[in-house]
Amino acid sequence: MPITFQLNGKKQTLDVAPDMPLLWAIRDFVGLTGTKYGCGMALCGACTVQVNGEPVRACVTPVNSIAGKSVTTIEAMVETKVGKVVRDAWIEAQVPQCGYCQSGQIMSATALLVKNKKPTDSDIDSAMAGNICRCGTYNMIRGAIKDAAQKLA
DSSP states (O other), X not given: OOEEEEETTEEEEEOSOTTSBHHHIIIIIIOOOSSOOSOSSSSXXXXXXXXXXXXEETTSOBGGGGTTSEEEOHHHHTTSHHHHHHHHHHHXXXXXXXXXXXXXXXXXXXXXXXHOSSOOHHHHHHHHTTOOOTTOOHHHHHHHHHHHHHHHO
């Protein structure tokens, strides 16, 4: 049964198994590979996308649960004001080392900054909980989020 939703601002209809994880629908059927597979259990955050503006782990989200909703992936994030500022802050702070987790990190950070233009350390910790960075760039991530917040203020 076809499932229709908005993907990066465009209507998307996929004829896939309804319980297929959104991650595989996006990567294998649409061809957007910026969203990464990490753990497959919603523990690492590499697969984070936004559904109606909220960070969601795509590896455990069945595609039928997003019918009629709006999904944003890392590929479209730079098209938003907050996304551009976050990307620039990430580059300035030289956050990525291996870079594998960064699309999920950026998706969570942008969702935070859309709602909260002046996040505290506690706000950042809460919003970024569950986004794991094996390279340990957490201090650089926090600094980039604070820098982006200042630029958005």
